[in-house]
């Protein structure tokens with residue numbers, strides 16, 4: 138015989154009804170935090186908080202690709218051997234490959250809109266590096282300089298940003 | 311992979327022929343509270359079984375199905391794992407095996423590819439390709455963030471959290487490299503919104519002018535809202551079978567070929583490489599392509615995944631000159647720019663001359679090889695998991711000569727609570743024999759190219 142001693146109680150919050158016509162639509166809250174590792178790329182993200190831009194290079198002499206990778210990769214996609222870290226010399230000056238001006242951003246955006254997103258060619262790097270511009274405007278072919286959020290770092294890719302290089306003084310470290 | 315070797319370039323081959331015989335769609339809309347996901351799939355499934363002039367009853371056809379490929383882009387949207395099991399059960403196809411397919415925006419195309427492989431290999435005589443998406447489970451900005459998880463989360467997602475912002479740099483670069491005007495981009499939007507006007511299934515029909523498009527609010531410069539697809543709730547189903555069953559089921563089967571290509575998620579990582587040539591191209595054509603500084607192929611201008619998929623699909627289907635041999639195409643116009651970039655990848659124009667496909671008039675209903683008569687993604691729908699199936703079905707109906715039957719019947723309009731426009735016109739391509747569709751993910755991370763050939 139079932140005991141009446143322990144009653145199962147409802148401890149949740151009733152679902153909010155958003156509409157009932159032509160069908161019942163309820164709110165289904167979701168709030169959660171994932172754990173995400175930077176894995177073997179941790180030196181890169183640590184480097185940003187210290188004002189350093191780290192790239193990787195394949196150490197295998199047999200491999201056909203000897204340029205730097207940025208975003209870095211711990212392992213070479215061509216020969217599948219581990220890569221080694223290298224710091225780009227300061228100041229890091231790149232050329233604008235292309236850009237976009239974000240006016241309408243998705244939920245959770247951490248930058249004030251509108252802002253420029255920029256894809257930067259860097260000397261000796263086989264890839265193109267995406268970031269954002271702190272101020273100014275862009276055109277293809279112009280020079281930009283890397284800056285770092287060493288104070289109050291975000292511990293994300295937003296710790297590196299770019300500024301326009303208008304004259305020689307801007308290019309100084 | 312920069313250097314492609316013989317094995318990488320082996321042309322895919324079916325072990326036996328594969329045919330498409332029927333399709334079904336839903337009313338595509340931003341928010342469909344009146345139906346749950348599986349109930350929407352049922353709408354498409356019923357249209358496929360009941361309205362495609364099949365020679366067996368729906369119950370008899372269900373008795374032939376022995377494999378399902380199920381396309382769904384993101385568990386984020388459905389917020390329900392194993393939707394495949396719910397759908398298969400709801401359609402009354404238990405315990406037939408279903409496999410969930412997931413390749414971003416190309417999910418629909420990959421779903422058809424998977425179902426085709428099941429038939430070609432002999433695993434199944436009759437396979438169902440079914441896809442869906444319920445994007446209205448979240449508000450639009452959250453939906454944009456979900457989709458932006460299809461950019462690299464470590465290096466790209468936080469830089470905008472909306473997909474238009476990953477295509478906008480391509481639009482800027484393409485315009486600079488290949489001389490593309492904003493007006494040409496706007497013409498793609500005008501055309502596809504207009505073709506959607508003739509479709510009862512469409513979500514964003516409209517008679518716009520170039521100026522309307524250019525005046526519409528900016529999403530990410532240079533892409534404006536009227537140049538972008540919207541979030542959609544909806545589903546689509548396509549029935550594939552072997553040769554014997556195809557002719558048993560219909561008088562109008564179409565032979566199917568489909569292949570895919572993939573490329574790294576981050577456009578930035580796409581190093582310069584040799585261009586795999588289509589049957590009608592020569593290496594000489596591209597000698598001057600990288601004339602500007604920093605030029606690379608595919609770079610930000612083109613999609614190696616689309617080129618690779620076309621490289622295979624044309625050879626599988628025996629197509630030697632796409633513009634001459636294809637009667638229509640359905641392209642993945644998630645954004646005007648992605649549509650234009652694809653013209654070069656699939657050889658409707660040589661690389662560098664993509665805008666001419668629009669400017670010449672070839673892309674229009676009366677043109678040489680009209681594109682997106684369905685209204686495409688910009689005009690009709692992008693319920694992601696269903697999109698590549700919807701596009702294939704529109705191609706199938708065109709070849710079967712059923713554009714009017716499926717777009718002009720006032721009863722279909724009424725069943726969706728719409729009224730057929732007084733000035734409705736038929737977009738049936740006369741005597742269409744071959745059609746192609748492109749299903750495309752990410753900024754070109756996965757692409758399938760499907761080809762349907764008249765087999766009656």
Ligand SMILES: [Zn+2]
Nearest residue numbers: 195200213216
């Ligand atoms: Zn290597």
